Amino acid sequence: MKNSSALSDWVLFLAFAAAVLTMPLWLAPFGANYPDLMQKFAIFGVFAIGFNILFGLTGYLSFGHAAFLGVGSYTAVWSFKLLSMNVLPAIMFSIVVAGVFAFLIGYISLRRSGIYFSILTLAFAQMSYNLAYSVLTPITNGETGLQLSLSDARVLDAMAGITVTRSLPSTNLFGMKMSGMPGFYFCAVVLIVAFFIALRITRSPFGAMLKGIKSNQTRMAYTGLNTRPYLLWAFVISGMFAGLAGAMMAVTDPLAGAERMQWTASGEVVLMTILGGAGTLIGPVLGAALIKYFENIFSSFNERILNRAFEALPDSIQSIVVDTVGLFVGEGWHLTLGLLFMITVIFLPGGIMEGVRRITALFDRDKSGSSSAASNTAAAEHS
Amino acid sequence: MDALFLQVLNGLDKGGAYALIALGLTLVFGTLGVVNFAHGALFMAGAFCAVTLEKVLTISTKVKDESITFFDAYKEVPILEAKFPVVGAFIVDFSVPFAILLAIPVMLFLGLLMERGLIRHFYKRPHADQILVTFGLAIIFQEIIRHYFGANPIPQSAPSMVSGSANIGALFGLGENVVYPWWRLIYLTFAAIVIASVFAFLQFTTFGMVVRAGMQDREMVGLLGIDIQRRFTIVFGMAAVVAGLAGVMYTPILPPDYHMGMDFLVLSFVVVVVGGMGSLGGAVLAGFLLGILQSFASMNEIKSIIPGIDQIIIYLVAVIVLLVRPRGLLGRKGVMEE
Numbered sequence: 001m002k003n004s005s006a007l008s009d010w011v012l013f014l015a016f017a018a019a020v021l022t023m024p025l026w027l028a029p030f031g032a033n034y035p036d037l038m039q040k041f042a043i044f045g046v047f048a049i050g051f052n053i054l055f056g057l058t059g060y061l062s063f064g065h066a067a068f069l070g071v072g073s074y075t076a077v078w079s080f081k082l083l084s085m086n087v088l089p090a091i092m093f094s095i096v097v098a099g100v101f102a103f104l105i106g107y108i109s110l111r112r113s114g115i116y117f118s119i120l121t122l123a124f125a126q127m128s129y130n131l132a133y134s135v136l137t138p139i140t141n142g143e144t145g146l147q148l149s150l151s152d153a154r155v156l157d158a159m160a161g162i163t164v165t166r167s168l169p170s171t172n173l174f175g176m177k178m179s180g181m182p183g184f185y186f187c188a189v190v191l192i193v194a195f196f197i198a199l200r201i202t203r204s205p206f207g208a209m210l211k212g213i214k215s216n217q218t219r220m221a222y223t224g225l226n227t228r229p230y231l232l233w234a235f236v237i238s239g240m241f242a243g244l245a246g247a248m249m250a251v252t253d254p255l256a257g258a259e260r261m262q263w264t265a266s267g268e269v270v271l272m273t274i275l276g277g278a279g280t281l282i283g284p285v286l287g288a289a290l291i292k293y294f295e296n297i298f299s300s301f302n303e304r305i306l307n308r309a310f311e312a313l314p315d316s317i318q319s320i321v322v323d324t325v326g327l328f329v330g331e332g333w334h335l336t337l338g339l340l341f342m343i344t345v346i347f348l349p350g351g352i353m354e355g356v357r358r359i360t361a362l363f364d365r366d367k368s369g370s371s372s373a374a375s376n377t378a379a380a381e382h383s
Numbered sequence: 384m385d386a387l388f389l390q391v392l393n394g395l396d397k398g399g400a401y402a403l404i405a406l407g408l409t410l411v412f413g414t415l416g417v418v419n420f421a422h423g424a425l426f427m428a429g430a431f432c433a434v435t436l437e438k439v440l441t442i443s444t445k446v447k448d449e450s451i452t453f454f455d456a457y458k459e460v461p462i463l464e465a466k467f468p469v470v471g472a473f474i475v476d477f478s479v480p481f482a483i484l485l486a487i488p489v490m491l492f493l494g495l496l497m498e499r500g501l502i503r504h505f506y507k508r509p510h511a512d513q514i515l516v517t518f519g520l521a522i523i524f525q526e527i528i529r530h531y532f533g534a535n536p537i538p539q540s541a542p543s544m545v546s547g548s549a550n551i552g553a554l555f556g557l558g559e560n561v562v563y564p565w566w567r568l569i570y571l572t573f574a575a576i577v578i579a580s581v582f583a584f585l586q587f588t589t590f591g592m593v594v595r596a597g598m599q600d601r602e603m604v605g606l607l608g609i610d611i612q613r614r615f616t617i618v619f620g621m622a623a624v625v626a627g628l629a630g631v632m633y634t635p636i637l638p639p640d641y642h643m644g645m646d647f648l649v650l651s652f653v654v655v656v657v658g659g660m661g662s663l664g665g666a667v668l669a670g671f672l673l674g675i676l677q678s679f680a681s682m683n684e685i686k687s688i689i690p691g692i693d694q695i696i697i698y699l700v701a702v703i704v705l706l707v708r709p710r711g712l713l714g715r716k717g718v719m720e721e
Contacts (some may be wrong), residue, residue, distance in 0.1 A: 338522030
């Protein structure tokens with residue numbers, strides 16, 4: 001992202017697309033090339049990209065984004081139940097419904113900024129979560145979560161002559177089943193499309209407006225510009241991305257539960273974006289993938305594996321080491337997550353992308369010898 | 384009438400907890416200007432001080448059970464009780480009140496450590512960064528507690544002396560059936576005392592006067608040659624103690640588990656916002672007010688009119704207050720109104 005000419009954007013986009021589509025190949029050495037995990041990479045990548053459009057570009061920290069994810073999931077499952085097991089209508093409905101929902105919440109929340117905005121979004125998300133658990137049970141099926149059943153209507157499928165009698169139908173794209181590798185490729189394509197849209201938004205005059213709001217909203221207002229509509233659109237678009245991510249979750253696993261809307265889930269996407277680098281294009285995807293990868297690796301560790309790993313040590317030391325490491329893995333994975341979160345915010349507020357930039361700037365300086373130029377560009381890019 | 388009176392009381396004890404947490408939260412915000420998302424974790428830490436003390440006091444040995452004569456039966460009895468039958472039993476019974484003595488130094492230490500080690504590096508950083516870093520800290524607290532105490536709630540009992548219910552109906556000339564647990568009354572009184580002493584401390588001591596001056600104009604107080612930073616650090620420790628005490632005393636009402644901090648934090652934040660960021664009186668007022676509102680909203684009569692209102696009432700009030708009067712009920716003009 002040294003310069004934002006159209007050509008380098010295309011190079012970035014093509015490289016990104018190639019990297020996503022070849023994930024099964026280059027993730028093999030990490031032991032992460034199985035469909036379930038890669039689907040998660042793509043889903044949370046979309047979620048984080050969307051969150052970044054709001055937080056990264058405008059600086060408005062929403063603590064309730066998981067609500068849109070949950071709404072997307074519920075909508076998608078209802079679409080599976082009522083209309084068709086085809087994923088396309090499900091995804092479209094999810095995006096639309098999440099967008100409308102985001103519009104309503106955004107319209108109210110965006111009347112305030114800063115910490116008040118965070119608390120307002122948090123309040124709305126908690127309201128949605130509480131309601132989904134209690135009075136909205138007819139729609140959300142409460143604690144059990146919304147699931148498919150054999151007696152569902154599936155109007156469109158019935159019209160097309162597809163009926164199921166014995167086992168639950170699986171989600172499909174015109175007959176292609178959305179589980180395993182096809183499911184991953186579907187998610188990957190969605191991720192690439194989402195990335196492309198985010199790229200276009202960032203480079204558009206609209207994106208420039210948003211960045212202007214982030215750096216100095218008062219000045220934007222003084223130039224005679226009403227910032228509210230821009231913010232609202234950014235909020236709605238990022239809500240739509242979250243809805244899309246929720247729909248993808250339902251596509252890969254057709255059920256929806258209220259816990260997806262809890263504020264810890266909102267915190268997770270904030271973490272992904274921060275870890276990768278808020279305001280950058282690649283950062284959020286990177287952060288999402290890293291967190292899901294570590295979650296998968298760390299939470300699978302248990303005492304037995306640890307004992308085997310530290311077998312070489314003397315018994316007494318082994319037990320101490322296993323106990324200490326055991327704090328951070330398995331059930332304690334969230335501890336690692338919290339630690340990671342703090343370390344990132346304290347030492348590297350720009351996330352991994354800032355780290356990369358610092359390192360490259362270091363090398364640039366060595367090569368060209370003009371340290372001021374390197375630091376100038378770094379500063380310019382950071383803003 | 385009786386039912387209404389009971390609902391007010393019910394609301395007051397929950398409101399007491401909200402008010403205590405919100406008081407610390409707003410104290411920290413008013414002095415240090417830091418938005419502390421780990422404050423709920425401090426409440427939880429206090430609660431687990433009580434759990435720890437109870438666990439330590441009831442380390443048990445096997446003692447022969449004299450009541451069973453057919454065969455040798457053994458029962459578990461706390462060592463303390465076996466060694467000193469009368470005093471030991473008394474101490475075990477009163478473990479929750481005694482936990483206050485443990486919680487004060489522990490929470491003070493924790494608060495000072497947190498302020499010196501982490502928070503002070505974040506004075507100048509944007510609020511978003513403060514929220515994020517303390518959120519991370521809260522997760523860490525929570526997971527450490529879960530690692531050592533497990534995921535299930537651990538019930539604590541109030542001293543048997545006050546485990547029953549008070550017949551307060553007779554006291555106020557209401558119906559005979561208006562009864563209310565003693566412990567909740569104690570909690571309410573306790574909350575009132577703590578709140579009163581915090582206010583008295585700030586109002587009537589020189590230290591408190593300097594702190595209040597610092598809240599008004601930090602720079603000016605600094606220019607007068609007063610090390611305001613050190614006092615603010617102590618205020619942070621104080622806020623931690625208040626949150627911890629709220630947690631200790633709340634354990635017999637709600638069995639503590641590892642996510643209680645987060646649950647209360649979100650609500651307390653809402654309370655602070657409703658009361659007015661940085662306004663101590665506002666936090667207390669809003670705490671009790673929202674507690675009472677919530678308990679009224681959970682009455683069946685009201686739930687049948689507006690289903691689900693009990694789940695969302697607090698958030699709803701917060702949304703309305705933020706939109707209509709963004710500085711909060713008692714907030715000062717111009718403080719964080721954006």
